[in-house]
Amino acid sequence: MNEKNTGGKNSPAESSSLNFIEQFIEEDIREGKNDGRVHTRFPPEPNGYLHIGHAKAICLDFGSAERFGGKCNLRFDDTNPMKEETEYVDSIKEDIHWLGFDWEDREYYASDYFDKLYDFAVDLVKRGLAYVDDQNSEQIAAQKGTPTKPGTESPFRNRSVEENLDLFTRMKAGEFNEGTRVLRAKIDMASPNMHMRDPVIYRIVNRAHHRTGNKWHVYPMYDFAHGQSDYFEGITHSLCTLEFEVHRPLYDWLVDRLRTGDYRPRQIEFNRLNLTYTVMSKRKLQELVEEKLVSGWDDPRMPTISGLRRRGYTPESIRNFVKTIGYTKVEAINDFALLEHAVRNDLNAKAPRVFAVLDPVKLVITNYPADKEEEMELVNNPEDESMGSRKVPFSNELYIERNDFMEDPPRKFFRLGPDREVRLKGAYIVKCTGYDKDEETGKIEKIYCEYDPDTKSGGPAANRKVKGTLHWVSVKHAVDAEVRQYDRLFNHEDPMGQKGHDYKEFLNPDSLEVLRNCKLEPSLADVKPLDKFQFQRLGYFCADKKSEPGKPVFNRTVPLRDTWGKMSKK
């Protein structure tokens, strides 16, 4: 298909193509750290659907492991029973597989480690490194200080080990109400790093967990679960986004108090993915779903994996996109055009070409016998001969695109107009001899043409030059369809970054246009969901999941590049 390597089975390549994280990994291997092992993990919280930002993380976690001959675990970070659900677990697994990655039998859950985590917490208490605090969250927050002012110590900080043990045991047993007590690590209330000021490591939650049910009344915080889970699984490189940079000292502090040998996981942070004209936080996406501003997590306008899939994006296009944007520590906003380029590039090679008229107007060929029909042979994909060809029925009445005709066209308009000639792709050259117009609305009702029999594709006069080539669909053979044309969800490049404005103010009112009177060539009657095509001269389209035999529904993935569209706007 092309000369690019598709990101599958690479051997450790020349270091020039390694990103900064892979360079670290390579160094660690060279220095023999952790016996030269490479073992990563992708740790989603099952509280929402995955988006393309997660795809970036997935490609790194699975990709770098693969690159260095290591493994990558899937681990659900399910330490908060208030927000997590099995529905999300299933969608996450589906999305990762769809992207082309596999965790084999290594599907883990932070909740698998609740017992070990609890034991470790007890151990910290016994070592005088953790204590139960009876204060509420407001009081604790007040003592925390601010980034510029040190905190003050809790009055409960120096309880006896026995009392701490007793209290923590009773917290676990469910003797106390939520919010009445927490377990805190005893580190340093004056640390310049807020996360080291005696962080809360266990809180009381009286709520069933999606996997452990009602077994627990205390649940570990993220910081008390993540690094230790890495440690339990033998993870060597724990890759996460920049905002966790300040957590790293705590990560290391805990791992150092847990480990018994030389092995230790290393956390490395990279920049998260931002895209223009969209939002990327799970919370914001959830808001769009809950407030019905989109049709669901898999609305084709959503930057979710499931949304992009439904929109018609291919896994390869997403992986290639991720490869081109790279991994750094700079907070960047990527141009949406880069993503669009990635799909066009992939679909150009793969998608069969077909004829679809989205905004039809009738064209009658007056000198073509009304009872005649021909089958025109059309190439399925000029980029790939192996995709063969198909027959498309032709007759005297056709649909063409309404905007392919102008009553009074400018000279640069290469399409149909009075007395003008165009090529009907794969068929004949026709000349416009007249048209009907509804004088009241100004709407063109019908266009009349004459064809030249010698100009049939492959025929004697087929090489005659005409300015334009149009796609068409035979009226009597046409299949009716609904086509949804999508545009960017927001009409501002950076909807989140506008001070004093809610991002929802920037929702694009025209992000969805539903066309219900589309005419397709007959080969498209029975498409299956996710089938992808290039509607010739228009763009790439993908059959929607709700598409049914005889009643196709298509989503526009991305339009073709449109030089004329740009010219005509000027």
Add this chain to the structure above:
RNA sequence: UGCUUCGUGGUGUAACUGGCAACACGUCUGACUCUGAAUCAGAAGAGUCCAGGUUCGAGCCCUGGCGAAGCAACCA
């Protein structure tokens, strides 16, 4: 008046242990074309946040500024 991190064309990334700033997208030309697509050829566009310093030579090293982001959830 803290800590951490970052600062290369419009956007995103490169530039091995210092050697005349490269690639992709986007933009604009032109060629070709039975998709105004794709393809091909070419152009414009940064002197690397600023100021000093080291050096024959600095985007890379040093010093000092300036700017931006993250950090004060019993979220992850």
